[in-house]
Amino acid sequence: MNSRKNWAEWSDHPQQHYLIEPRYLAGGGDLRHVTEALRASGWKEKSKTGGPLVFHNPAEMIRVVFDPLTRPGGWTIEGKASGHQQAWAAKFGVGTPVEIIAGLTDALSQPPSAHAPNVWAPLAAQNWNTRQGRHFTAMSPDKSAFVQFHQSSPGQAHWWIGARTEHGRAWDAELSPTTPLSLVQAVTTALADPQPVMRPRGMFPPSNRLRTTSVSVRPSELGAWQQARLNAARTAAWARSAWATARPRTRHPATAPHTPAGHTTGRR
16 A cells, blocks of 8 residues: 555656746647647547548538648648638648647637637737738737738738747748638737746757746646646537527528628628
């Protein structure tokens, strides 16, 4: 009995981790932060041995792929056309922090917000600087990360997001202009979140722009935090399913929301 107790105590010995700020320079992180939440939300894994990670949502309308082997590698999230929503795609480089990927993938399993999305609001709330010209750009206060609605030519546009260190490019992301604005806002919210993210010792890139705080964490604490995240994912997925079941399939013209002349409603 004592040996079992000693083993349990030893296996739960505190381990050194680091809290990293800003989060957009923290490096890729543990893929399970994204993939385990997808599983908990009812997504089906369709990965093949030796191939990329592939997940499909229960309705088979959206897929999430992580492929580190092919160039340029990284994450691809794609949605099929449905109703008034056109097909869309979002691609993130392999070095994108998983917490930013999760900002988008978590939103895919949550009920839509009752409020119109505002991509720039989370950035403005954290004092990102904006500049309007041919492209509309928001830059982080430390000038290490940016969000840009990039218009290369008439009718050609995309969302461009990325981060840089003194060593050069850390990661880039490109979202199609048809990406629902609620999902773009989910990304900017995760990007601008001032809360640090945790990385094990030696698992974050070197940069003078990082602020690190050493902490001792027990494996049991990490497990409890992960379980809380999975429980939240299951709850959100259940709420979205209940919302989808309860909403009317058609809307009578008399009850359609009024849109003032010259304005359009935001995509969700």
